[in-house]
Amino acid sequence: MSKSYILASGSPRRKELLELLHIDFKIITSDIEEIINPDLSHEDVVMDLAKQKATDIASSNKGSIVLGFDTLVIYKNSPLGKPKDNNDAFSMLRQLSGNTHQVLTGCCIIEGDKVETFYDQALVTFSTMTDQEILDYIDTNEPMDKAGAYGIQGYGAKFIENVNGDFYSVMGLPINKLYKYLNNIK
Template sequence: MKPSAQKIYLASKSPRRRELLRQIGIEFELLMLRDQTPRGPEVSEAVLPNEQAEDYVARVTLEKALFAKQTMEWRKLPLRPILAADTTVVLDGRILGKPADEAEAIAMMQSLSGRTHQVLTHVVVLHGDKTYRTTQRSDVAFAALPDALIRNYCATAEPYDKAGGYGIQGQAALFIMDIAGSYSGIMGLPLYETGQLLKQAGLQIL
């Protein structure tokens, strides 16, 4: 068992990020941001006008980490490193968010069919007055998908809580011909890069 000083706060609701942190033996407590408050989400994921994908994913991740740090201080929680991450899917420079409905999910899958797109995951670790951060990029090649297959997939629950309408660890793995980059990064937390940031923040990894 690691001492409490070796624990971190995870500012994310993603069960995939929890799974990945457990995979590398990182102990964490959740410090999640709320999507619904009287004033709206605590951190908006709306894209700013003319905002590039790399700038967008970095900005949103840092805002999540900083809000979690404020929460830690407001609640007088034990001071620990805070990890936040955000993942976005990009096709031809266009950010593909989480589909709102079946029609949008179908349109996303049709646009990805037979194409190579990018998955960007930005990771931020805050510890004391230090900020450690990086962006990991992967290229993902989809096979050409028949419309019937797309519609069958979009009739499941899988596309609707994931950027780009798919998760590499789910049924959409059937669509992926090739990846260049980080499998865990496509899932939502690139483990090599995350481990390096946590080491820089003073955590013992293995």
């Protein structure tokens, strides 16, 4: 009997990436209010948030393997979440312009009573952007639902100078690490 997988995320990027692993899964979006423990490191925060989402869905889906994720963009040791509005997106992109930042993606896999959490990280370097380039990018609306206000796989790609680490982790799902974990529980 094949395993039943649930992606606890409404992210179209995570859905697209999970499909690359050729596993059957359904999507059930967790709508919990994310609670960030200020005493945790950034790495522990992304794992904890991923666990909160996965636990929320796993509680009513016994017998399934639930996958939860969370991504944070960190610049100068400060997290940059999803922008609240265009001004917030502009501010974030202005900070990232010409600089290197860290992207952390946490993952939680729940199967019955077994809970595995891990994270992956990448360093992303942006080229220098003019204010007009930032405004034009914001006009695409792409930045509005993404941590750090950019999509590495979309229009934002033209501003990426370098990625040190897993490109897919920057998109929100560390494919290689997840594949290895899932192979250990099959």
